[in-house]
Amino acid sequence: MSGRYLLRTFGCQMNEHDSERIAGLLDARGLERTDAVEDADLVLFNTCCIRENADQRLYGQLGRLRAEKARRPGLTVAVGGCLAQKDGADLAARAPAVDVVFGTHNLARLPDLLDTAAASDTPVVEIAAETATFPSTLPAARDKAHTAWVTIAIGCDNSCTFCIVPAVRGREVSRRAADIVAECEMLAADGVVEVTLLGQNVNSYGRDLDGRRPLFADLLRSVDGVAGIQRIRFTSPHPKDLRPETVAAMAECETVCEQLHLPVQAGSDRVLAAMHRGYTAARYLERLESARAGIQDLTVSTDIIVGFPGETEADFQATLDLVEAAQFDSAFTFVYSPRPGTVAAELDDPTPVEEKEDRYRRLTDLQGAISWSRNLELVGRDVEILVEGPSKKDTSRLTGRTRGGKLVHVPDDGNTAPGSLRTARVTGAASHYLTGELAG
Ligand code: SAH
Ligand code: SF4
Numbered sequence: 116m117s118g119r120y121l122l123r124t125f126g127c128q129m130n131e132h133d134s135e136r137i138a139g140l141l142d143a144r145g146l147e148r149t150d151a152v153e154d155a156d157l158v159l160f161n162t163c164c165i166r167e168n169a170d171q172r173l174y175g176q177l178g179r180l181r182a183e184k185a186r187r188p189g190l191t192v193a194v195g196g197c198l199a200q201k202d203g204a205d206l207a208a209r210a211p212a213v214d215v216v217f218g219t220h221n222l223a224r225l226p227d228l229l230d231t232a233a234a235s236d237t238p239v240v241e242i243a244a245e246t247a248t249f250p251s252t253l254p255a256a257r258d259k260a261h262t263a264w265v266t267i268a269i270g271c272d273n274s275c276t277f278c279i280v281p282a283v284r285g286r287e288v289s290r291r292a293a294d295i296v297a298e299c300e301m302l303a304a305d306g307v308v309e310v311t312l313l314g315q316n317v318n319s320y321g322r323d324l325d326g327r328r329p330l331f332a333d334l335l336r337s338v339d340g341v342a343g344i345q346r347i348r349f350t351s352p353h354p355k356d357l358r359p360e361t362v363a364a365m366a367e368c369e370t371v372c373e374q375l376h377l378p379v380q381a382g383s384d385r386v387l388a389a390m391h392r393g394y395t396a397a398r399y400l401e402r403l404e405s406a407r408a409g410i411q412d413l414t415v416s417t418d419i420i421v422g423f424p425g426e427t428e429a430d431f432q433a434t435l436d437l438v439e440a441a442q443f444d445s446a447f448t449f450v451y452s453p454r455p456g457t458v459a460a461e462l463d464d465p466t467p468v469e470e471k472e473d474r475y476r477r478l479t480d481l482q483g484a485i486s487w488s489r490n491l492e493l494v495g496r497d498v499e500i501l502v503e504g505p506s507k508k509d510t511s512r513l514t515g516r517t518r519g520g521k522l523v524h525v526p527d528d529g530n531t532a533p534g535s536l537r538t539a540r541v542t543g544a545a546s547h548y549l550t551g552e553l554a555g
């Protein structure tokens with residue numbers, strides 16, 4: 116195997132992290148990366164199936180590749196990730212351009228599957244039901260020099276009725292704490308200063324390990340002890356499993372950032388029950404309140420779904436009320452998308468699409484205003500930023516992130532290297548970013 120590969124990633128942070136491993140495997144085989152389809156000998160798509168539009172984007176791109184393949188019969192197309200894990204051979208049948216289909220549980224097999232495909236006239240499909248090894252053991256080609264993702268668990272044992280992830284990623288498997296700490300040490304030695312711990316529900320970390328330990332809180336303390344790692348983030352904790360121990364560890368450990376992504380999904384108790392989330396709106400707000408009481412200057416973000424089957428105007432109003440009460444710094448908002456195979460996909464859904472879109476717009480308008488007012492509260496304050504590098508839009512400015520995860524743009528002073536921790540004085544705020552000046 117030789118030549119150039121193009122790798123496109125469609126999904127969440129776990130999916131992006133898997134892409135780093137896919138790239139690592141191909142780099143180790145001597146392939147070179149390219150961003151242009153015309154230059155690629157191999158095109159790889161790492162897919163997502165969380166919402167229908169992700170599926171459509173993928174099949175659209177595969178359709179366009181068919182013409183490219185007709186021009187260059189030597190081009191190889193491989194599809195991995197969650198949609199591949201879910202659809203397997205159906206994917207190859209539906210998209211004739213595809214030569215290799217691999218899943219989320221067998222990334223390590225990719226180089227061999229590509230070799231097999233080179234000698235085969237028919238598509239090679241291999242999907243594993245269980246993970247033999249954590250992808251973390253594979254070589255990685257990381258996108259960023261100073262920040263890194265670290266997988267702490269894969270899979271999910273919850274049963275949110277709208278969600279396809281448990282069907283795709285399987286049961287939750289926690290990684291041994293010693294392996295996680297060793298990876299963080301290796302990353303620190305490689306110049307990484309910030310790690311983001313990844314799992315579908317990080318709070319249930321350790322439940323499947325011997326003695327049901329360590330707890331997530333213990334893991335935070337262990338990673339906090341890794342020399343050179345100056346910031347720890349994690350995503351996502353499930354609100355029903357957010358324990359006081361976790362909040363205490365966040366408050367105590369200096370390197371654990373004051374940032375919490377706590378997906379609420381809805382504000383109506385009826386809808387939350389139908390979603391099988393395991394908490395009420397009041398319980399959620401209580402948990403959020405204790406987290407804010409325990410951790411000074413906590414930045415909070417969330418995920419919200421609009422238009423779950425049977426959501427009424429009154430239910431939606433309860434979501435707006437919760438958003439108003441919670442004062443999130445930011446929210447990822449989605450219109451509900453039925454996923455075949457999930458419980459919710461079988462429910463009656465009489466609400467017209469236009470109504471859902473109208474609710475969506477009302478929600479994003481409200482959250483946009485709240486995000487802006489939360490950011491305005493920071494104007495005049497000094498914040499620590501981890502400098503990422505020149506801003507994409509304006510290269511005379513540098514971009515960095517606060518401990519809370521907020522984006523800050525500052526004028527470049529000419530001697531601030533990416534990866535430095537600097538103090539910035541916040542001078543302005545928009546709903547999605549802050550502006551400031553380097554200080555000190
Ligand atoms: N494990 C994470 C969520 C992963 S999916 C957690 O529980 O925090 C990320 C987000 O996608 C979810 O929080 C939810 O808001 C959204 N989502 C999941 N399934 C969806 C669907 N069928 N339609 C619309 N949004 C969905
Ligand atoms: Fe999906 Fe719920 Fe598991 Fe998150 S916790 S991955 S939303 S089933």
Ligand code: F3S
Nearest residue numbers: 126127130163164197
């Ligand atoms: Fe992530 Fe999408 Fe899979 S959100 S876990 S890539 S279905």
